[in-house]
Amino acid sequence: xxxxAGISGTIGRALxxxxxxxxxxxxxAAVTGARNNDPRVIRLVPRFAxxxxxxxxxAFAAMEFAMITRDxxxxxxxxxxxxxxxxxxxxxxxxxxxxxxxLMWVLILAGYTVAVSFWIRKRMQEILAAWAMAVMLAVxxxxxxxxxxxxxxxxxxxxxxxxxxxxxxxxxxxxxxxxHPPILYLGxxxxxxxxxxxxxxxxxxxxxxGWLLATRRWSxxxxxxxxxxxxxxxxxxxxxxxxxxVWGWDPVENASLLxxxxxxxxxxxxxxxxxxxxxxxxxxxxLVATFSLxxxxxxxxxxxVLNSVHAFSESxxxxxxxxxxxxxxxGSVFLIGWRGDRLRSPGIIDSPFSxxxxxxxxxxxxxxxxxxxxLGTVFPLIVEVLQDRQIAIGSPFFDRLTVPIGISLLTLMxxxxxxxxxxxxxxTLGARLFWPAWCGIAALVASLILGAYGLAPLLxxxxxxxxxxxxxxxxxxxxxxxxxxxxxxxxxxxxIVHLGVILIAVALxxxxxxxxxxxxxxxxxxxxxxxNHSFELVDVVEVRDDRSVSxxxxxxxxxxxxxxxxxxxxTRVGINVGTPAVKTSLASDIYLTLEPPVRQDSDxxxxxxxxxxxxxxxxxxxxxxxxxxxxxxxxxxxxxRLTDPTSAPADRxxxxxxxxxxxx
Amino acid sequence: MLLLVGLLLVFGSTxxxxxxxxxxxxxxIAKNLACPTCSGESVYVSRAAAAESIRTEVARQVGSGxxxxxxxxxxxxxxxxxxxxxxPRATGLDALVWALPxxxxxxxxxxxxxxxxxxxxxKPKAPTTQDEKLVNRALAQEATKQDD
Numbered sequence: 027x028x029x030x031a032g033i034s035g036t037i038g039r040a041l042x043x044x045x046x047x048x049x050x051x052x053x054x055a056a057v058t059g060a061r062n063n064d065p066r067v068i069r070l071v072p073r074f075a076x077x078x079x080x081x082x083x084x085a086f087a088a089m090e091f092a093m094i095t096r097d098x099x100x101x102x103x104x105x106x107x108x109x110x111x112x113x114x115x116x117x118x119x120x121x122x123x124x125x126x127x128x129l130m131w132v133l134i135l136a137g138y139t140v141a142v143s144f145w146i147r148k149r150m151q152e153i154l155a156a157w158a159m160a161v162m163l164a165v166x167x168x169x170x171x172x173x174x175x176x177x178x179x180x181x182x183x184x185x186x187x188x189x190x191x192x193x194x195x196x197x198x199x200x201x202x203x204x205x206h207p208p209i210l211y212l213g214x215x216x217x218x219x220x221x222x223x224x225x226x227x228x229x230x231x232x233x234x235x236g237w238l239l240a241t242r243r244w245s246x247x248x249x250x251x252x253x254x255x256x257x258x259x260x261x262x263x264x265x266x267x268x269x270x271x272v273w274g275w276d277p278v279e280n281a282s283l284l285x286x287x288x289x290x291x292x293x294x295x296x297x298x299x300x301x302x303x304x305x306x307x308x309x310x311x312x313l314v315a316t317f318s319l320x321x322x323x324x325x326x327x328x329x330x331v332l333n334s335v336h337a338f339s340e341s342x343x344x345x346x347x348x349x350x351x352x353x354x355x356x357g358s359v360f361l362i363g364w365r366g367d368r369l370r371s372p373g374i375i376d377s378p379f380s381x382x383x384x385x386x387x388x389x390x391x392x393x394x395x396x397x398x399x400x401l402g403t404v405f406p407l408i409v410e411v412l413q414d415r416q417i418a419i420g421s422p423f424f425d426r427l428t429v430p431i432g433i434s435l436l437t438l439m440x441x442x443x444x445x446x447x448x449x450x451x452x453x454t455l456g457a458r459l460f461w462p463a464w465c466g467i468a469a470l471v472a473s474l475i476l477g478a479y480g481l482a483p484l485l486x487x488x489x490x491x492x493x494x495x496x497x498x499x500x501x502x503x504x505x506x507x508x509x510x511x512x513x514x515x516x517x518x519x520x521x522i523v524h525l526g527v528i529l530i531a532v533a534l535x536x537x538x539x540x541x542x543x544x545x546x547x548x549x550x551x552x553x554x555x556x557x558n559h560s561f562e563l564v565d566v567v568e569v570r571d572d573r574s575v576s577x578x579x580x581x582x583x584x585x586x587x588x589x590x591x592x593x594x595x596x597t598r599v600g601i602n603v604g605t606p607a608v609k610t611s612l613a614s615d616i617y618l619t620l621e622p623p624v625r626q627d628s629d630x631x632x633x634x635x636x637x638x639x640x641x642x643x644x645x646x647x648x649x650x651x652x653x654x655x656x657x658x659x660x661x662x663x664x665x666x667r668l669t670d671p672t673s674a675p676a677d678r679x680x681x682x683x684x685x686x687x688x689x690x
Numbered sequence: 691m692l693l694l695v696g697l698l699l700v701f702g703s704t705x706x707x708x709x710x711x712x713x714x715x716x717x718x719i720a721k722n723l724a725c726p727t728c729s730g731e732s733v734y735v736s737r738a739a740a741a742e743s744i745r746t747e748v749a750r751q752v753g754s755g756x757x758x759x760x761x762x763x764x765x766x767x768x769x770x771x772x773x774x775x776x777x778p779r780a781t782g783l784d785a786l787v788w789a790l791p792x793x794x795x796x797x798x799x800x801x802x803x804x805x806x807x808x809x810x811x812x813k814p815k816a817p818t819t820q821d822e823k824l825v826n827r828a829l830a831q832e833a834t835k836q837d838d
Binding site for chain 2: 412421
């Protein structure tokens, strides 16, 4: 046994080093090849990318091997490994702490790098492609280095350790830990691709729209995974954490939301650039912001700095990410300034009543949204640095400021899809608003009949009605014109995504405003009624296995089925974890948690009951968003060169030359 | 139609959703308090022991019915220190967290207004004869194409 022990550590460390060297050589090959225009050198780039990818796969496999064989010679396995962890959760334990999740980041980024190099293989000689590969490989080299030096998952641990505590109990009682982190990382890391092309466009000065169209699907892909990953996170929070909510505005959640906000803004404003050649600086800035926010988010959540500024020095990882963040930011700003003259576009937006103006307003709102979330997340740090006192900022702050922004965004969603490009007359807008407006009124009347109250939720429902009318109008018109093709493509798929967003907004409005909760003390055999539902305790039982002791309350809800809210004590770490039980229906969820203190074999139990309306529509909305994203990415257009202009801004003198040429 | 919507909204937002129960009060207070041992979670969210004990204290205070919600929050704040507040106060440095978003709103709104005003000034004037020629030529080409 001990012959194997340690070997995965040696292999893993070696592979991380090989990967780093491969990535660095790849950067050199791409840069020198692009500068000297030497195809032979550029041809090496995909090979180095492949080498880095193979090393990453090998290192990840070595880590899994160490975890599966419980190789306790490694510090990381000592931290999150345990003989008593079930196989699946043990597999996921690899990414349950800092070092392992960075290793997963390396693996996914290396995967993206190879995928891009394959995708672009025929056009690798184009200078823009070579530079994009250089940027991707440089980012990859950074992550290899971090994984090799300050956060090495293969570092040796103390001698003589034979067993460990296993991963955090919260990370070993729901199957979602297998999916949520990898999917979220696919989104986080995927942002690197459009970022690399944006930087390459700046470096080469080919800042037309070619790079942007080329990376459209990559951006959509990353954004889709980010969306899906965030939604899975909220689902996990709802199913596991036991407070009955899906979003708590804690720093880790905010760190994943921030790049999503700027990424969403980018997906919208990029349309203006494709169509009108405008907002070039802004789009590149949004990509830079999205990428650097993934780095900043990693810094904030992984360095421990948010617990206290003073935790910053405890791990050296913080300074690495902060420096990288600074380099990315300063470098990008410098490049944008340097290429400023080429980025300026001559176009103008003719009227505030136009699609492009609506996109601009959308971007301003998203920028404000991102600013508020970022400010609320880092403000406690600022206060601690300046005044050496600790404050906390939580959901009441974020709710108060982001609800108005959400409602404004819904308003835009109601109007923008109806606006034509360039300019709309009020009559056009009025005519197009006809059906959507009726949808809105219907939604308002229906929600009033169902007993809704309060300005914010009612506005949400009404605007949700109008904007789903606007989205449906687009899809219906398109399918009438083009048959099934009216469902695919960016505009139509985008509207399906909008429908999903609207469902989520309405469900959040309803569940946040109309939840009811009550603590009930149940005695066996005596049904208790709360909010027209009955709850009857059958028994309180204890279940033991080799890693935990659970106490379960068996509760019959509405005389129907038995639900089992539980509290599980993980004996090895001594942490109590509550597990809620949820009865789901289309109208509302009944969510039960067992409250401490608990005693087995007692005939009473304290239960907290939440009645939460419309929760399931959050997940249905997420599904719709995912479907819409797929539809938006679907149709294949003819491939174009990276540097082709698509919407060359009207060059007046040249147009006039053409006319005179023709007429002569 | 707008009037109708407005009236319905006013009606809907002024009608009440029934009296607040004690549990509603406990929850709304707990949502405004930070769990002292966990980063950024509220007492309402957190399942940690410290949060549990604050919840119990809040429930006791609400149950006795002497103090108002704000007084209970102030009481907890005095007992556990300033970091239990989840909503920063609007005084001193903390006020910035409210002021900055407001400033950002004003700045971005005025940016939008000014940029549209500039675009409006620089709008191309009426089409030149050459523009019209170009359009006519294109239309003529289109017409011949359709004839083919």
